[in-house]
Amino acid sequence: MSKHIEVLPDSKALIQRSLELVLEKLQQAIAERNTATIALSGGSTPKPLYEALAQQDLPWEKLQIFWGDERYVPHDHPDSNALMARQAWLDKVPIPAANIHPMPTDESDPNDAATRYDRELRQLLKLEQGQFPQIDVMLLGMGDDGHTASLFPRTNALQVCDRLVTVGNKDGQPRITLTIPVINESKAIIFVVAGENKQAALAQIFAPDPDTETYPSSLIHPEHGELWWLLDQAAGANLPQA
Ligand code: 6PG
Secondary structure, eight states: OEEEEEEESSHHHHHHHHHHHHHHHHHHHHHHHSOEEEEEOOSSTTHHHHHHHTTSOOOGGGEEEEESEEESSOTTSTTOHHHHHHHHTGGGSOOOGGGBOOOOOOSSSHHHHHHHHHHHHHHHTTOOTTOOOOOSEEEEOOOTTSOBTTBOTTOGGGGOOSSSEEEEEETTEEEEEEOHHHHHTOSEEEEEEOSGGGHHHHHHHTSSSOOTTTOGGGGOOOSSSEEEEEEEHHHHTTOTTO
């Protein structure tokens, strides 16, 4: 694993650097395999990054779009991560609809939705039984509480290591999320984190012996790939490496 930490002067520079890095990793994958896979994060931070990606000239038909997590709402609900990414980016570029793989949220039992996405990932990525995918670009955000994807502090989802997808729990609300081993198998994990309100969790996560149950982002260590923390000054100001 190679770990990289970059603190950018402001949120504009953070998004520009995130764009550069995402493009570099996608183009590298396309050069190697004629295809690239990316898992998108939700929340507010990545929206300007997605808007910037919409301005790029990429071989869109070679991209396969997945999500790292999703709120358990319809895909036309204002809280939907898939809706945000479509409005900011995917609806603005000629990417084939068949290349966009939102997490299902239409099962009465969220566990059934997680099982469906697990099966879809295995089929699309031609995985053997027990094999984990190596997503080329795993985009992640981090909550003020140190969660990432929908892996929230002290929840059962943190223990799930035998599946690709599971049900997260945010204050009793179900979420669909990739599991820790899937995230950690990625070729490039890119955290994009902005804002002063992230400082406290970052200090815990970057501490020598972090409390991983309380700060799940500290569980993210790629087995073989690269780990990138891209922070703005507001978020990364007090980090020891900063
Ligand atoms: C989600 C995200 C989540 C997000 C963090 C940070 O579904 O909300 O995937 O993990 O990345 O909560 O959110 P902000 O970028 O809004 O601070």
